[in-house]
Amino acid sequence: MLTLTFLGVGNAFAKRNFQSNVLLEAWSGSSRQQGEPEDTLLIDFGATGPQALHRLKDQPGFEYLDHGGVVDYRKIRNIFVTHLHSDHIGGLEELAFMNTFIHAQAGVGHRPLLISSSEILTDLWEHSLQGGLGVLHGRQAELADYFVVHPLEAGLTAPGRFVWSGGYELQPFRTDHVRLARKYDWPSLGLLIRDCVLGESVFFSGDTGFDFEAYRGMMTASRLCFHEVHLGNEDLSVHTSLKDLRTLPAEIRGKTFLYHYSDAWDLGRYEVVDREFAGFARPFHRYVLFD
Numbered sequence: 001m002l003t004l005t006f007l008g009v010g011n012a013f014a015k016r017n018f019q020s021n022v023l024l025e026a027w028s029g030s031s032r033q034q035g036e037p038e039d040t041l042l043i044d045f046g047a048t049g050p051q052a053l054h055r056l057k058d059q060p061g062f063e064y065l066d067h068g069g070v071v072d073y074r075k076i077r078n079i080f081v082t083h084l085h086s087d088h089i090g091g092l093e094e095l096a097f098m099n100t101f102i103h104a105q106a107g108v109g110h111r112p113l114l115i116s117s118s119e120i121l122t123d124l125w126e127h128s129l130q131g132g133l134g135v136l137h138g139r140q141a142e143l144a145d146y147f148v149v150h151p152l153e154a155g156l157t158a159p160g161r162f163v164w165s166g167g168y169e170l171q172p173f174r175t176d177h178v179r180l181a182r183k184y185d186w187p188s189l190g191l192l193i194r195d196c197v198l199g200e201s202v203f204f205s206g207d208t209g210f211d212f213e214a215y216r217g218m219m220t221a222s223r224l225c226f227h228e229v230h231l232g233n234e235d236l237s238v239h240t241s242l243k244d245l246r247t248l249p250a251e252i253r254g255k256t257f258l259y260h261y262s263d264a265w266d267l268g269r270y271e272v273v274d275r276e277f278a279g280f281a282r283p284f285h286r287y288v289l290f291d
């Protein structure tokens with residue numbers, strides 16, 4: 001069984017919800033029978049991630065994340081990074097320092113697998129994390145001091161795949177999020193999550209402008225979709241408006257949960273979301289992707 005839980009469903013500026021980061025849990029049996037999954041993977045860990053995980057560990061069924069009242073970061077075995085905005089990577093410094101100094105055993109820190117395209121991993125260190133993590137015990141440190149770095153082999157149109165926990169595959173695809181001069185020239189990724197045994201998939205958009213032509217095949221074939229949304233009237237090319245999402249075919253809207261939304265989600269004017277889509281994704285709810 002593979003489950004997906006949003007640590008938060010908010011956009012970068014949301015205050016009533018945590019930012020849109022996700023915990024995947026792989027279970028040999030069932031989340032209802034086991035106290036702890038066999039394997040875990042975070043999709044992004046932004047600035048509000050530590051606070052969200054701190055809250056999640058107190059929810060029924062997530063007690064395994066608790067270690068004496070603090071988050072046990074050793075339970076986070078893998079982290080996939082979609083792109084370098086702070087709402088997706090801003091919690092990694094805390095996670096790395098906690099693993100290095102608080103959860104260290106016999107002087108050896110816990111190092112989760114850190115997965116992304118090689119260009120994102122290089123920029124993650126050189127332009128973001130190095131500022132805080134660059135010195136360790138009186139020496140220069142590097143990304144590999146804190147993580148087992150797992151760059152996905154770059155392909156022509158997308159980075160390579162990652163086979164995870166035996167039977168699941170993460171299949172990243174480029175998203176049209178931020179452009180410097182042209183489409184795809186600033187790296188950002190979405191994910192197709194596949195159960196190799198069942199042959200089924202779930203679509204996770206990552207941050208993206210509306211690009212259904214690129215995603216049509218994946219969304220049509222997937223049993224569930226999670227798509228980002230920008231609520232509000234601003235025409236933001238870097239995110240996807242509700243107006244654009246409402247043009248999706250009805251059969252796709254019916255299996256698509258919306259996430260990455262602003263604090264205005266529960267104003268009456270967005271009631272359409274629950275009628276025309278699978279609904280707004282809920283934080284701390286364990287969605288079963290594959291049973």
Ligand SMILES: [Zn+2]
Pocket residue numbers: 083085177207
């Ligand atoms: Zn972003």
